[in-house]
Amino acid sequence: MAExxxxxxxxxxxxxxxxxxxxxxxxxxxxxxxxxxxxxxxxALAATAATFYAGLRVTGTRLGAGAPAAGWFLAMLLLMVPRPEGDNVLWSNATSLAWLFAGSVLGVICATLPTRTSWFPGVPGPPR
Known part of the structure; x- marks a missing residue:
């Protein structure tokens, strides 16, 4: 039944x-x-969502969306740490917090989508 x-x-x-x-x-x-x-x-959020969704569709497993999400979170953790010189990549402003929150929500959404259906949710797949 499944691909x-x-x-x-x-x-x-x-x-x-x-x-x-x-x-x-x-x-x-x-x-x-x-x-x-x-x-x-x-x-940035569009690129993030595209990466997570592509991982889900290419591999056909939820781990396919989890792998880029894990890499995304690991890099975010490293970018949030201030350097000894006082430089920051991510500040505590609205855009940085929106980037962090919305990106993590996108990772969860893509990891919980159905795995082997049509490319777009809600669109029926090809006849078998």
Whole structure:
């Protein structure tokens, strides 16, 4: 009844790739959201949601959305720590907090979506 999943080795490679992609999206998004305050947060969140959703659809498992989310959270933890010189990447302002909160909500949403259905929720899949 369900579509076959990709081979195990391909899924493991995809998990590692999406973990690293989650780290990259987190680092880039942290700078983009600070660079263009109102639009940068939306752009960074769109890239984050696309990464999490792509991980879910490419691997066909919820771990596929969890791997980039784990990389995203790990990078966020490292970016939130102030440096000894007093430099911060993420400040305690509205855009940084929106980036942190909305990104984590997107990770949870994508990790709880159905795994092997059509590409868009609510759209019926192709006939079998």
């Amino acid at each position: 076959p999943q990709p081979p195990r080795a391909a899924r493991i490679a995809a998990y590692a790739l999406f973990f690293l992609l989650g780290v990259a999206v987190s680092v880039c998004g942290s700078f983009v959201q600070a660079l263009w305050p109102p639009v940068g947060v939306l752009l």
